Amino acid sequence: MSTTVGTTTEVRPFQVEIHEEQIDDLRRRIETTRWPSKELVDDRSQGVQLAPLQALADYWAKEYDFGRVAERLNAVPQFTTEIDGVDIHFIHVRSQHEDALPLIMTHGWPGSVIELLDTIGPLTDPTAHGGDASDAFHLVLPSLPGYGFSSEPTERGWNVGRVAPAWAELMHRLGYSRYVAQGGDVGAAVTDTMGRQGPEGLVGIHTNLLVTVLAGPPPAESEEERAAAKQLATFRETGFGYFLEMATRPQTIGYALLDSPVALAGWMLDHDTDSYYKIAGAFVDGRPTGNLTRDHILDNVTLYWLTGTGASAARSYWEDALERAQLLASGQAPPPVSIPVGFTTFPGEIWRTPRSWAEKSYPSLTHFNEAAKGGHFAAWEEPELFTEEIRAAFSSLRNGES
Amino acid sequence: MSSTVETATEIRSFQVGFGQQQIEDLRRRIATTRWPSKELVDDRSQGVQLDTLKELARYWATVYDFGRIEERLNALPQFTTEIDGVNVHFIHVRSQHEDALPLIITHGWPGSVIELLATIGPFTDPTAHGASAEDAFHVVLPSLPGYGFSAEPTEIGWYTGRVAQAWAELMRRLGYNRYVAQGGDQGAAVTDDMAQQAPDGLVGVHLNLLRRALGSVAGLPAESEQERAALDAVATFRQSGFGYFLEQSTRPQTIGYALLDSPVALAGWMLDHDTDSYYKISRAFVDRQPVGGLTRDQILDNITLYWLTATGASAARSYWEGGQAAAHAAGQAPQPVSIPVGFTTFPGEIFRAPRSWVETVYPTLTYFNEVDKGGHFAAWEEPELFSNEVRAAFRSLR
Numbered sequence: 001m002s003t004t005v006g007t008t009t010e011v012r013p014f015q016v017e018i019h020e021e022q023i024d025d026l027r028r029r030i031e032t033t034r035w036p037s038k039e040l041v042d043d044r045s046q047g048v049q050l051a052p053l054q055a056l057a058d059y060w061a062k063e064y065d066f067g068r069v070a071e072r073l074n075a076v077p078q079f080t081t082e083i084d085g086v087d088i089h090f091i092h093v094r095s096q097h098e099d100a101l102p103l104i105m106t107h108g109w110p111g112s113v114i115e116l117l118d119t120i121g122p123l124t125d126p127t128a129h130g131g132d133a134s135d136a137f138h139l140v141l142p143s144l145p146g147y148g149f150s151s152e153p154t155e156r157g158w159n160v161g162r163v164a165p166a167w168a169e170l171m172h173r174l175g176y177s178r179y180v181a182q183g184g185d186v187g188a189a190v191t192d193t194m195g196r197q198g199p200e201g202l203v204g205i206h207t208n209l210l211v212t213v214l215a216g217p218p219p220a221e222s223e224e225e226r227a228a229a230k231q232l233a234t235f236r237e238t239g240f241g242y243f244l245e246m247a248t249r250p251q252t253i254g255y256a257l258l259d260s261p262v263a264l265a266g267w268m269l270d271h272d273t274d275s276y277y278k279i280a281g282a283f284v285d286g287r288p289t290g291n292l293t294r295d296h297i298l299d300n301v302t303l304y305w306l307t308g309t310g311a312s313a314a315r316s317y318w319e320d321a322l323e324r325a326q327l328l329a330s331g332q333a334p335p336p337v338s339i340p341v342g343f344t345t346f347p348g349e350i351w352r353t354p355r356s357w358a359e360k361s362y363p364s365l366t367h368f369n370e371a372a373k374g375g376h377f378a379a380w381e382e383p384e385l386f387t388e389e390i391r392a393a394f395s396s397l398r399n400g401e402s
Numbered sequence: 403m404s405s406t407v408e409t410a411t412e413i414r415s416f417q418v419g420f421g422q423q424q425i426e427d428l429r430r431r432i433a434t435t436r437w438p439s440k441e442l443v444d445d446r447s448q449g450v451q452l453d454t455l456k457e458l459a460r461y462w463a464t465v466y467d468f469g470r471i472e473e474r475l476n477a478l479p480q481f482t483t484e485i486d487g488v489n490v491h492f493i494h495v496r497s498q499h500e501d502a503l504p505l506i507i508t509h510g511w512p513g514s515v516i517e518l519l520a521t522i523g524p525f526t527d528p529t530a531h532g533a534s535a536e537d538a539f540h541v542v543l544p545s546l547p548g549y550g551f552s553a554e555p556t557e558i559g560w561y562t563g564r565v566a567q568a569w570a571e572l573m574r575r576l577g578y579n580r581y582v583a584q585g586g587d588q589g590a591a592v593t594d595d596m597a598q599q600a601p602d603g604l605v606g607v608h609l610n611l612l613r614r615a616l617g618s619v620a621g622l623p624a625e626s627e628q629e630r631a632a633l634d635a636v637a638t639f640r641q642s643g644f645g646y647f648l649e650q651s652t653r654p655q656t657i658g659y660a661l662l663d664s665p666v667a668l669a670g671w672m673l674d675h676d677t678d679s680y681y682k683i684s685r686a687f688v689d690r691q692p693v694g695g696l697t698r699d700q701i702l703d704n705i706t707l708y709w710l711t712a713t714g715a716s717a718a719r720s721y722w723e724g725g726q727a728a729a730h731a732a733g734q735a736p737q738p739v740s741i742p743v744g745f746t747t748f749p750g751e752i753f754r755a756p757r758s759w760v761e762t763v764y765p766t767l768t769y770f771n772e773v774d775k776g777g778h779f780a781a782w783e784e785p786e787l788f789s790n791e792v793r794a795a796f797r798s799l800r
Contacts, residue, residue, distance in 0.1 A: 036658040036715035040558045046722055047656030156442045241652045245645035252449030252645075252674040254438040256660030256667030263660030263667060270656040311438030318448055 009173055014078040014089060014149065016070040022306055023066045026261060030061040033262045044276050045238070048266045052280035056269075056298070057262055059283065064298050069306065072117060072299065080149070081173060083166045086158070089113075089149035090142035092174065095124040100136035101394060102176040104167055105379070108185020108209075109246075109313055110268035112148045113141045114300040115380035118291055122387035129384065134398060135391045142170060144186065146312030148303055153312070159319040160189045161197075168199035177201050180394050184208040184378060186316065195337035195362075204366075206342035206393040208378050208386075210353040212361040215324065224354040231351035235272075239350070242270055247321035250314035257310025264310055265301045274348030274375040290374070290381040342367035342393025346382075348375025367393040411575055416480040416491060416551065418472045420710050425468045428665055428709055432463040435666045446680050447642070450670045454684040458673075458702070459666055461687065466702050471710070474519060474703065482551070483575060485568040488560070491515075491551035492544035494576065497526040502538035503796060504578040506569055507781070510587020510611075511650075511717055512672035514550045515543045516704040517782035520695050524789035531786065536800060537793045544572060546588065548716030550707055560720065561727035562591040563599070570601035579603045582796050586610040586780060588720065597764075598737035606768075608744035608795040610780050610788075612755040614736070614763050617728060621762065628756040635753035639676075643752070646674055651725035654718035661714025668714055669705050678750035678777040694776070694783040744769035744795025748784075750777025769795040 035054065039046040076091050091113055094100070103123065107115055119139075121128065126135035143150040145158045145166075167190065171179050178201055183191035188209040195205040213232060220229035245253050256263040269279055279297055282288035304310055327334065341362040345353045347370065355368045369389060374382040378389075437456065441448040478493050493515055496502070505525065509517055521541075523530065528537040545552040547560050547568075569592065573581050580603055585593035590611040597607045615622060615636060624633050649657050660667040673683055683701055686692035708714055743764040747755050749772070757770045771791060776784040 034662045034712065036655065036662045036712070037554055039655040040555070040719065046719065047653035047658070049655065053659065152439055153442070238652045241645070241649035242656075244648050248642045248645045249449035249674055251438065251441040251451065252670045253660075254449070255455060255670040256657075256664055258436045258438045259666055260660055260664035262663055266656050266659040270653055308436065308438070315442065315448065 008082050011079050011081045011173060014080045016073045016078070016149065018066070018070050018306055026066075026302075026305055027061050030057050030261050033057055033260075035262075044273065044280075048269045048276070049280065052283045053262060053266055053269070055283040056265055056294075059294055060261070060265075060298055060301075064295065064302075066302065068295060068299050069114075069303050073113070076117070076120060078149075081170065083169050084162065085155070086145045086153055086166070087151040088142055088145070088166065088170060090140055090170065091120070092140050093120050093124045094138045095136040097133045097136035100124070100138045101398060102140065102171065102174075102179035103137040103390070103394075104140040104142065104171055104179060104181045106142065106144065106167070106181070106183040106187030106190045107147070108183070108187045109147075109316065110271060110300070110304070111185065111377065111380070112300055112303050113143055114296070114303055115377055116141050118383040119379050119387055122384055123390065126391070129387070131387075131391060135395075137390075138176070140171065140174065142167060144190070144313075144316060146316055147309055148307055152309070153315075157319065158316065159323040160186070160193045161323055163190050164193040164197050165199065167194060168197070168202065171201060178203055180204045180206070180397060182206045182390060185376065186320075189320065192337070195339060195341065196335045198337075198339060202339060204340040204342065204394055204397045205337070206344070206367070206390055208344050208346060208389075209349065209376075210343070210357055210361060213351075213357065215328070218357045218360065222354065222356065224352070225356060228351045228354055228357065235350050239272065242267065243317065246314040246317035248318065250311060250318045254311025254314055257304070257314065258308055261305055264305055267310075268301055268304065272348075272350045272376045275377055278348075278375065278381070291383055292377065292381050296380065337362050338364055340364055340366040340397065342389075344368075344378070344389040344393070345370040346374035346376070346378045347371065348373075349378075350376060366396060410484055413481050413483045413575065416482045418475045418480070418551065420468075420472060424710055428468075428706075429463050432459050432665050435459055435664075446677065446684075450673045450680070451684065454673070454688055455666055455670050457687040458669055458698075461698055462665070462669070462702055462706075466699065466706075468706065470699060470703055471516075471707055475515075478519075478522065480551075483572065485571050486564065487557070488547045488555055488568070489553040490544055490547065490568065490572060492542055492572065493522070494542050495522050495526045496540045497538040499535045499538035502526070502540045503800060504542065504573065504576075504581035505539040505792070505796075506542040506544065506573055506581060506583045508544065508546065508565075508569070508583070508585040508589030508592045509549070510585070510589045511549075511720065512675060512704070512708070513587065513779065513782070514704055514707050515545055516700070516707055517779055518543050520785035521781050521789055524786055525792070528793070531789070533789075533793060540578070542573065542576065544569060546592070546717075546720060548720055549713055550711055554713070554716035555719075558723065558726070561723040562588070563595045563727065565592045566595035566599055567601070569596060570599070570604065573603060580605055582606045582608070582799060584608045584792055587778065591724065594739075597739040597741055597743065600739075600741055604741060606742040606744065606796055606799045608746070608769070608792055610746050610748060610791075611751065611778070612745070612759055612763060615753065615755065615759060622759045623762065626756065626758070628754070629758060632753045632756055632759065639752050643676065646671065647721065650718040650721035652722065654715060654722045658715025658718055661708070661718065662712055665709055668709055671714075672705055672708065676750075676752045676778045679779055682750075682777065682783070695785055696779065696783050700782065739764055739766055742766055742768040742799065744792075746770075746780070746791040746795070747772040748776035748778070748780045749774065751780075752778060768798060
């Protein structure tokens, strides 16, 4: 992309290019899908149901505009830069408000920067979206190593503990000396880790998944706590298959995710119960919830397909599982987060984090709210509501105070 | 297949017949595989290795003889019969020795009747395989519902306890009123259920997987070195080898899309079983050093059977049924087994069941042995040794 002499810290502009034969091959594969028989139940208890996946495949092959991914991404400023041996792809949108607060937001799995695109407007241009100029952010949206247009790690070790310092280096390279970080899902793990590592310049974090509970059982005394603990137990009993498979055998499931578009789409849809039914509803009944439209869902699935990153993304679970096991074996607790923490509970999330759990995980909690709607993919599903939460969580960190 | 008036208990002869276009479609899919990048480790710890699966795919598409399954299965007497609403496929080979002991052997996952074919000779014709006429069995090898050429259940409820009842009905229909049963893997679960149910005519069982210990090691002794080693092996399996099991137990439909649509996804999923068999199979492809009966052709016979019968999802559902049954039975002790039980520990199995564990689970244990080779697919890998074990286990019931 560049004819200048490359240095390892160079930041290069990036444009997505998709070749027609990639699209033709994808469409041919969707059209020649060999389908299993229908599940024997009337709900998601055996996995992604045949009817929504067939509706998805039908729409994907016949109606979906395959130019959307390139069009949407190339409409925003994209860059790559090599950090710690991996080429990191990121979107970087500066607000017109010069004293905007720099914010790095990390997507999760099965997400990508696609799930965050519709927050760019509200976060960087608040006056056009019901906010004040003082709510503005300069926004950095990186693709995790092995996801989307970031390159795949070619060596072991890229757990969230390594991604976090890479993000700090990225913010440093972009000249941001005072910034905040946000994330849900895997992005919450990265953001939580950034909070614990406390790199220079990071003044606050906000997450919308309480990743700390994956390390050990939280208290279950109040009614809210018991309800959340029950949700967590249900997830571990019946919703944990994809997690365990990726955490232990990413290569094996990787063959499916690279070779079969419907296997990829099925695997990506089979996440939490709330988002599954919302997405299934979008395809079967044509009734999307919030921003989880057919086109948006397929933008994300198509991105995974065209970048061929099913296996490399799954490997990130393997890396994190190894890191968690090593930490557990060491008997050491991770360092606490000492900077201000904001947390938002979205009601459709895998478990509804009670304030007490967030406070226990983060003694420096400065913002907690339970939003009225939204689920696991909060930024994607409800970008405006999500933006309001981010603005509120970080409002006390404006004007150079910290 | 039949022009006679059908009754629900009719037994019809069966022949395998695949269409040429099925083979061509399969070969085309293998040839156009879109591969992931190579794993980042030098062992199986991230799953099936790329070199192994690429070599399997190359051999499958360019060397493997797709006529093998028809040839091997159609060389044997095959039948189907409807039991409890499902059309059950089975191989039935009677020994020339009329007083042979009837034996029903159940395959497992990711297996099929393919894994048992090489035992038919030693069982039914012992004098041609170094044994005596008194060792003869009449052999019945059914395909589990949803596997191979058995039909897929069209309703929930086909857990192993229901399969066990169907097998008893099958043996009754075949006119056997005194018989024994054997199984490993899923087949061990079915056989264990048969032993608990103790249908009329079942006089003994032999197992080569202590299935109950995979579910819970509660109550099993953990003192001797052997016991602690077995406990560690079970723990390792549950920590790092349990992904396929949990996925199939909870989301068979989701993984089913991959298993039906992508031959390499199917092959990868089926190879990613226990550590011992994985490395044996991997070596057969990469180093061309097969162990026992686990040859390239035999491995591909089994995978090709899953592909051509398109049973990846329906077979996975049998784990879901197992999960449901386990959840319903939580806290309840299984029925005690009162008929004679034989057990053989093969050294490469997921865990080496010590005699003390087997005795704890089966107080009526009449035969126990630990042999010096073989693994999870014991019948497939070491058919002669396996046959010897089954003969020895049932000798007292002759």
